[in-house]
Amino acid sequence: MAIRVQAGAFDPGAELNALHAANVGIGAVVGFVGYVRDFNDGREVAGMFLEHYPGMTEKALAKIVVEAEQRWPLLRLEVLHRVGALEPGEPIVFVGVASAHRQAAFEACDFVMDYLKTRAPFWKKEHTSEGPRWVEGRQSDKDAARRW
Amino acid sequence: MKLDVQYFARYREALGLDGERIEGEFVSIAALRERLLQRDGVWAVLAEQNIMCARNQELCSLDEPLFDGDEVAFFPTVTGG
Numbered sequence: 326m327a328i329r330v331q332a333g334a335f336d337p338g339a340e341l342n343a344l345h346a347a348n349v350g351i352g353a354v355v356g357f358v359g360y361v362r363d364f365n366d367g368r369e370v371a372g373m374f375l376e377h378y379p380g381m382t383e384k385a386l387a388k389i390v391v392e393a394e395q396r397w398p399l400l401r402l403e404v405l406h407r408v409g410a411l412e413p414g415e416p417i418v419f420v421g422v423a424s425a426h427r428q429a430a431f432e433a434c435d436f437v438m439d440y441l442k443t444r445a446p447f448w449k450k451e452h453t454s455e456g457p458r459w460v461e462g463r464q465s466d467k468d469a470a471r472r473w
Numbered sequence: 474m475k476l477d478v479q480y481f482a483r484y485r486e487a488l489g490l491d492g493e494r495i496e497g498e499f500v501s502i503a504a505l506r507e508r509l510l511q512r513d514g515v516w517a518v519l520a521e522q523n524i525m526c527a528r529n530q531e532l533c534s535l536d537e538p539l540f541d542g543d544e545v546a547f548f549p550t551v552t553g554g
Contacts, residue, residue: 375553376482376497378546381530388531406553418554437543438554444532445552446480456495459483462523 326394326402328386330377332409337416344401344421351400351423355385355430357438363413368453373460375408375417378446382406389440393422396436397429404437406447436473443470474498474541476505481548487518502526503543504533523550 337358344354361372386404393402401423411417420437422431449460478500479492480488506526509519524546527546539545 378479378481378527378530378548379554381527381546384530385532442554443551445553446481446527446548446551448549449552450482459549460552462552 326390327404328383328387328390329403329405330382330408331380331405332407335405335407335416337419338417340403340405340419341421344403344423348400348423350425351451352425353427353430354421354423355427356416356422356442357420358416359418359438361413361415361417365451365453368451368452368455368458370413370453372410372412372452374410374450374452375404376448376450378406381446382408385445386441389437389444393433393437393441397424397433397458399429399433402437403434403444404441406445408447411427420441439466439470442466474539474543476542477544478505479544479546480547481546484501484518484547493506494519501535501539501540502528502533505539505545506535506547511530519547521549524548525550 337363340409345351361373390402403421405419407417420434421432423428451458478495480490481487485491506519509516511529525548529544
């Protein structure tokens, strides 16, 4: 199980392929990629800065990963999250889950993203057409996390 | 007790401070927050209902007890992903 928090870019396709490599027991791989959009909440977004809490970030992600492994029979799970300056179109986050059958992979991927959105210490600051602004947490994310 | 208190994101900007050492006796994070709210002006940002906190880098509630040497963090709702 892998957790990476990094400033550099990554290739989602390569991450997805690597999940399956050298394990022919894997029958299903589910991947989620989150991207920076160029428009949010009524404003054009020229870029963003992702702040985090070094130390806690890795611990919080590890805790989520362990919980997913306890709930579903997973063969591999990778969480990769970028920090620092990002431009529209760039991937921010990758969650890849491998299991023998699809249901566990689909559900675990959904779970990890819901928990990451509400429990991992990341904060987005957008550079918009009307100046910088901190992205506010959404109630819909909290509601989604409560499903589990 | 001595605490290492940290502030993140919008709170860090509003306070103009990313962290500080605080000495005193606090039964809980809520008690520490009450003390900080007694400071003037910008510190009112910590009165927000949606405030989140962590003790020793683990999310917790404001009721979490504190001990000497703890690292405490206050931050707004997280927005990663």
